[in-house]
Amino acid sequence: MTVSQSDEKADQSNSNQIAHILLGAICFFKRKEDYMFGIIGLGKMGLNLSFNAVDHGQELAVYDINQEAVKTAADYSEKILPVASIDDMIATLPTPRIVWVMLPSGQITNETIDYLIEHLDAKDIIIDGGNSNYKDNLKQAEVAHQAGLYYFDAGTSGGMSGARNGANFMIGGDQEAWPIVEPIIAALAQEDGYLYTGRVGSGHYLKMIHNGIEYGMMQAIAEGFEILDASPFDYDFEKVAKLWNHGSVIRGWLMELAEQEFAKDPHLENIIGRVQASGEGKWTVEESLDLEVPAPVIALSLMMRNRSLQDDTVTGKVLAALRNGFGGHDVTRK
Numbered sequence: 001m002t003v004s005q006s007d008e009k010a011d012q013s014n015s016n017q018i019a020h021i022l023l024g025a026i027c028f029f030k031r032k033e034d035y036m037f038g039i040i041g042l043g044k045m046g047l048n049l050s051f052n053a054v055d056h057g058q059e060l061a062v063y064d065i066n067q068e069a070v071k072t073a074a075d076y077s078e079k080i081l082p083v084a085s086i087d088d089m090i091a092t093l094p095t096p097r098i099v100w101v102m103l104p105s106g107q108i109t110n111e112t113i114d115y116l117i118e119h120l121d122a123k124d125i126i127i128d129g130g131n132s133n134y135k136d137n138l139k140q141a142e143v144a145h146q147a148g149l150y151y152f153d154a155g156t157s158g159g160m161s162g163a164r165n166g167a168n169f170m171i172g173g174d175q176e177a178w179p180i181v182e183p184i185i186a187a188l189a190q191e192d193g194y195l196y197t198g199r200v201g202s203g204h205y206l207k208m209i210h211n212g213i214e215y216g217m218m219q220a221i222a223e224g225f226e227i228l229d230a231s232p233f234d235y236d237f238e239k240v241a242k243l244w245n246h247g248s249v250i251r252g253w254l255m256e257l258a259e260q261e262f263a264k265d266p267h268l269e270n271i272i273g274r275v276q277a278s279g280e281g282k283w284t285v286e287e288s289l290d291l292e293v294p295a296p297v298i299a300l301s302l303m304m305r306n307r308s309l310q311d312d313t314v315t316g317k318v319l320a321a322l323r324n325g326f327g328g329h330d331v332t333r334k
Helices: 003-034 044-055 067-076 086-092 107-119 134-146 159-165 175-188 202-230 237-244 253-264 280-291 296-308 314-327
Strands: 036-040 059-063 080-082 098-101 125-128 150-157 167-173 189-198
Touching: 036 044, 036 086, 044 059, 044 067, 044 159, 044 175, 059 067, 059 086, 067 080, 086 107, 098 107, 098 175, 107 125, 107 134, 125 134, 125 175, 134 150, 134 167, 134 202, 150 159, 150 175, 150 202, 159 167, 159 314, 167 175, 167 202, 175 189, 189 202, 202 237, 202 253, 202 280, 202 296, 202 314, 237 253, 253 314, 280 296, 296 314
Parallel strands: 036 059, 036 098, 059 080, 098 125, 125 150, 167 189
Antiparallel strands: 150 167
């Protein structure tokens, strides 16, 4: 390559970067006023995200196979446009289209994203905001890129309350389209509550590790209360949790949820301590084995969840109550 050819290649690269910056700036200012994006999936998280979005000036189209959920969203605000199908959403959204998929991880998410890849146009953007395995994101992004689409994987934390009032996002994806996506993420997140983590897969990978840590923290809290329950002393668990939330080293949202649950049922006697493992904890343990990185606390917390499906313990009751508190996960009650 000659010097002049090298200079031409550098100039072209700089021109492309400037074009992407200008596109992001145009979309940023347009989106602040009237830009519409789409949400597919109006379960506990998707519905609350839609409310959060319109509260922060966004407009959106929404779709779910449950039309009652669609009606609930549309009744909340005239800025939420109900659509009857994914095809209708695609026809409704301005370009470049942004479609946020907020569905349970696995087959339904994968099939929905596959359909979007087939029917969206080049430069449109797919965001997987569920709890997908990052390996699925890598496979889907490769196909999306072949179709000229942009792809983001957004790990979402904060439970239903976060989705409604300001969530925490860990987002991986195509950097050149990030300026287009960021204003939406910023509107939905709490202050300092989002991070662009790099290439596709890095968002859900970080969320996977986050949930593995969550497993260990919840297990420690639950075991502590089980020891207190078996002790020779008569503790008021609600007051203990409240105490620990005021200045102690172990204060935090999980302990706040424990206080709330004990206020409703002092010894969680109406809860059967069966706790499902939703996937990310298992994936974290599998990743630790693949990388040969010891993670005994997370691994044992996963095993304890499996045990809870066979035995009814105080530990299981606390874990079940906490999961219900932050994520609305089902609990089995007596």
